[in-house]
Amino acid sequence: MSTNTTHGTRARPFWYSVGLVVAFNSLFLALVLLKPGTSKQFMIADDVGQALGWLLATLLCFVGLERPWQRTPSRSDSVLTTRAQRWIPVLLALGIFCQFIGQVLYTYCDFNRMIDFPSLADAGYLSTFPFLLVGILLLPTRPISGITRTRVMLDSFMTMIAVVTFSWYFVLGPTMHQGNETVFAKIVGSAYPFFDLVLIFCVLRLSFSLSDPALRPVIRLLSLGLVIIVITDMIYDYQTLQNIYANGLQDIGRPIGYVLLGLAVQALNLAHVRQNIPTRAATDQEVSHDTNIVVSSGWLFLLPYALIPAVFLLAIYTWHTNWRADGIEPLLERGVYLGGIVLIGMVSLRQFFVIRETIFYNRELQRMQQELRVKNQALSEANIQLETQAAQIEGAYKQQLHLNELKDQFLLNVNHELRTPLTAIHGYLELLQEYHGQLDAIRETTFINLAVQGCEELQQLVNNVLDTLRGDFQGKEPQFEVFSVVTVVRESIDLFEPQKRQDYKIAVEIPEDLTVRADRQFVQQILLNLLSNAFKYSPKHTSIVISAQPGDFCTLDGHVHPQVCICVEDAGPGIPSSEIPLLFGKFVRLKRDVVGPVPGTGLGLYICKQLVEAMNGHIWVESQGLAGQGSRFYFTLPSVPQTLIEEQPQDRMLLTKMVSPATTSMTQDEMFFPLVVNDQPAQN
Numbered sequence: 186m187s188t189n190t191t192h193g194t195r196a197r198p199f200w201y202s203v204g205l206v207v208a209f210n211s212l213f214l215a216l217v218l219l220k221p222g223t224s225k226q227f228m229i230a231d232d233v234g235q236a237l238g239w240l241l242a243t244l245l246c247f248v249g250l251e252r253p254w255q256r257t258p259s260r261s262d263s264v265l266t267t268r269a270q271r272w273i274p275v276l277l278a279l280g281i282f283c284q285f286i287g288q289v290l291y292t293y294c295d296f297n298r299m300i301d302f303p304s305l306a307d308a309g310y311l312s313t314f315p316f317l318l319v320g321i322l323l324l325p326t327r328p329i330s331g332i333t334r335t336r337v338m339l340d341s342f343m344t345m346i347a348v349v350t351f352s353w354y355f356v357l358g359p360t361m362h363q364g365n366e367t368v369f370a371k372i373v374g375s376a377y378p379f380f381d382l383v384l385i386f387c388v389l390r391l392s393f394s395l396s397d398p399a400l401r402p403v404i405r406l407l408s409l410g411l412v413i414i415v416i417t418d419m420i421y422d423y424q425t426l427q428n429i430y431a432n433g434l435q436d437i438g439r440p441i442g443y444v445l446l447g448l449a450v451q452a453l454n455l456a457h458v459r460q461n462i463p464t465r466a467a468t469d470q471e472v473s474h475d476t477n478i479v480v481s482s483g484w485l486f487l488l489p490y491a492l493i494p495a496v497f498l499l500a501i502y503t504w505h506t507n508w509r510a511d512g513i514e515p516l517l518e519r520g521v522y523l524g525g526i527v528l529i530g531m532v533s534l535r536q537f538f539v540i541r542e543t544i545f546y547n548r549e550l551q552r553m554q555q556e557l558r559v560k561n562q563a564l565s566e567a568n569i570q571l572e573t574q575a576a577q578i579e580g581a582y583k584q585q586l587h588l589n590e591l592k593d594q595f596l597l598n599v600n601h602e603l604r605t606p607l608t609a610i611h612g613y614l615e616l617l618q619e620y621h622g623q624l625d626a627i628r629e630t631t632f633i634n635l636a637v638q639g640c641e642e643l644q645q646l647v648n649n650v651l652d653t654l655r656g657d658f659q660g661k662e663p664q665f666e667v668f669s670v671v672t673v674v675r676e677s678i679d680l681f682e683p684q685k686r687q688d689y690k691i692a693v694e695i696p697e698d699l700t701v702r703a704d705r706q707f708v709q710q711i712l713l714n715l716l717s718n719a720f721k722y723s724p725k726h727t728s729i730v731i732s733a734q735p736g737d738f739c740t741l742d743g744h745v746h747p748q749v750c751i752c753v754e755d756a757g758p759g760i761p762s763s764e765i766p767l768l769f770g771k772f773v774r775l776k777r778d779v780v781g782p783v784p785g786t787g788l789g790l791y792i793c794k795q796l797v798e799a800m801n802g803h804i805w806v807e808s809q810g811l812a813g814q815g816s817r818f819y820f821t822l823p824s825v826p827q828t829l830i831e832e833q834p835q836d837r838m839l840l841t842k843m844v845s846p847a848t849t850s851m852t853q854d855e856m857f858f859p860l861v862v863n864d865q866p867a868q869n
Contacts, residue, residue: 199448199455202245206444209241210437217434231432232292238440239285245447246278249454265325265453273320274450280316281443283309303373311373314380317446321387321407324400332545336538340489343531345386347492350524351499352378355423358517378422381415399456403449410445413438489535493528500525603646606639613639638682650788663704663799667825670733670749671695673705677712678731681720688725694732701749701822707796708822714789715753715818722757723815730754738821740801748802748821756815760808768806769794793820 213234220227253271265271287309294304388408417438424430503521613636617629624632674693678686701708712731719729733751740746760768760775767773771791797804797820808816 196455198248199451202248202448202451206241206245206448209238210441210444213238213440214437217432217437220433228432229292229296231436232288232295235436235440236285236288236292239281239288239443242440242443242447243278243282243285245444246274246281246450248451250274251454270323270325273323274454276316276320276323277446277450280313280320281446283312283316284439284443287311287313303370307373311376311380314384317384318380318387321384324403332538332542336535336542339531339535339538341386343489343528343535344492345382346524346528346531347489347496348385349382350496350521350528352382352419353520353524354499354503354517355419358520377418378415381411381418384411385415400453403453403456406445406449406452410442410449412442413445414442417442489532493532496521496525496528603643606643606646610636610639610643661799663707663796665702665800666705667700667702668705669697670699670701670751670822671697673708674712674731674733674751677709677716680709680713681716685720689720689723690726690728692728692730694730696733699733699735699749700825702825703800703802703822704796707800711793711796711820712751712753714793718789718818719753719755719757723755724757727756728754729756735824738803740803740821747824749824750819750821752817752819754815754817756813758812759810759814760806760816761810762808765806765808769804797821 216227216230216234222230251271253268253275265273287306290304290309291306293299294306388404388411417435420435420438421430424435500521503518613632617624617632617636671693674695678691678693716729716731723729731751731753733749735747735749737745738748738750740748764775768775769790771788773787773791794804800822802821802823804818804820806816806818808814
């Protein structure tokens with residue numbers, strides 16, 4: 186069952202009670218208007234009807250009542266939080282029941298024509314007020330500051346002084362000055378309007394400092410009921426003073442007022458039960474609580490000022506009556522003047538506390554605004570941080586997508602690269618197996634060498650992939666040594682198959698005395714990768730130039746040092762400028778190569794970058810991105826003066842005669858003739 190349905194089920198008895206109250210008062214109104222039967226019968230019926238009204242009001246107080254004497258854990262969201270407050274419905278019910286007892290006694294005395302005053306009926310009537318007073322004072326109020334509490338008390342007192350002033354002139358004063366009654370009778374007669382005024386004071390105090398929105402219907406019903414009761418009592422007292430009282434229409438006021446008190450108690454029971462059910466609506470209502478208080482209490486804030494003109498007009502009326510008729514009691518006149526003077530003094534005092542309250546709340550407002558600014562600043566910083574994190578997450582997500590694309594492309598490339606040497610190995614081995622014993626020695630040796638070359642290519646490819654995935658290039662320390670640049674370049678060129686070298690015009694433009702201090706294996710692998718790319722991407726019979734020159738270049742640490750810059754230049758299709766910043770990344774290939782015929786894993790340039798930076802060098806590329814103009818790959822290595830090379834021990838010298846296939850007509854078998862000269866044969 187939903188929460189709204191539960192609340193509707195719990196509120197249904199209240200509306201049943203409202204219907205019963207309307208029906209009863211309608212019947213009672215018809216009774217006092219029609220006045221059936223004889224005068225005595227109508228009088229008894231009138232008295233009995235009033236008694237039934239009070240009995241009905243008493244019964245309404247127990248609808249939905251939780252037993253206050255049972256020990257139950259208090260809830261922070263409950264309307265009646267203390268154990269004493271849970272007795273409020275019982276106290277108000279006892280007060281109304283005392284009124285019922287007094288009416289029963291009054292009906293008995295009226296039926297037997299016992300007209301003594303005061304009587305036991307007055308004891309029952311007056312017993313009502315202490316219970317009502319305690320019950321109303323126990324109603325919860327909001328916690329407020331001392332200045333505001335003082336201002337609220339002044340507002341209540343100002344309202345009461347104005348009401349007492351009017352009551353003194355019209356009811357209370359004349360009642361106390363009746364000449365034919367005893368002092369005790371005057372005290373009892375004055376007690377009725379006095380207690381009514383005290384109850385109104387309590388209701389005003391609650392209205393000025395009401396806290397929970399759930400109690401507003403309760404306060405409204407209490408206020409309306411007490412106002413009706415007070416007005417009815419004033420009419421009764423005035424008619425009694427003028428000796429014109431008779432049972433009639435004015436008698437309906439008390440039953441209506443007290444059944445409204447009964448409905449207020451039932452609404453209090455219903456609010457207490459509702460608050461024990463936490464709901465989202467209740468939370469929203471609490472959020473808007475302060476705003477509602479400000480709006481609803483505006484008329485209460487102006488009420489004391491509105492009563493000042495009324496008291497002023499009463500004072501003028503009193504002075505005018507005394508001047509013209511000279512028949513007013515001096516004590517009544519002085520009471521009106523005294524009430525006006527006290528009211529003016531309290532207005533001045535109230536203004537003082539209003540100013541202090543305004544200053545207090547202005548400071549509180551400034552403090553809250555400062556806290557709000559701090560929280561807004563913190564919120565803005567948090568929002569900026571969230572936006573930054575969102576941007577980082579978005580960037581990481583895009584990077585992850587890019588890496589996934591690179592991974593997929595890498596798997597495709599590696600698959601192609603692995604299948605190429607495996608196919609060659611498998612083909613040559615299959616030929617050797619199929620034509621075993623039928624091939625001459627030279628052809629058989631050629632097939633075996635080609636299969637071994639395919640195995641070496643496959644091993645190199647697998648090593649590159651594994652080293653890249655494990656990060657071995659970052660953790661492997663270079664073994665620095667001093668060597669000649671041209672020697673390493675020629676050795677690297679020599680590692681390529683002769684047919685490939687015959688297809689290109691290879692030019693080495695490096696001084697013979699140019700040396701570097703670097704890792705020989707690292708440099709050779711860099712040259713192999715760069716030359717391999719030049720062979721793959723350059724058209725056949727085009728030039729590939731390897732050059733080197735010394736100079737001052739900036740290293741990774743930001744300082745300028747003497748270094749050697751080595752360049753590998755080809756005549757290929759070039760590299761688009763938009764893709765150059767990504768060229769040295771892991772698994773990166775140009776867009777045209779992804780779907781092109783040129784195989785590759787996207788690891789060669791990445792490996793070159795890691796090796797160059799490990800030797801404190803720098804690598805970059807220059808290209809216009811135009812076909813035929815090619816690309817120029819540069820990398821720097823630490824240079825070494827020639828004097829340092831001459832100081833190295835010369836125990837053995839290896840001389841290698843390199844002949845370029847582009848400038849000779851030698852056969853493939855006559856191309857290489859290494860000559861080794863050992864200056865210490867004994868150590869051979």
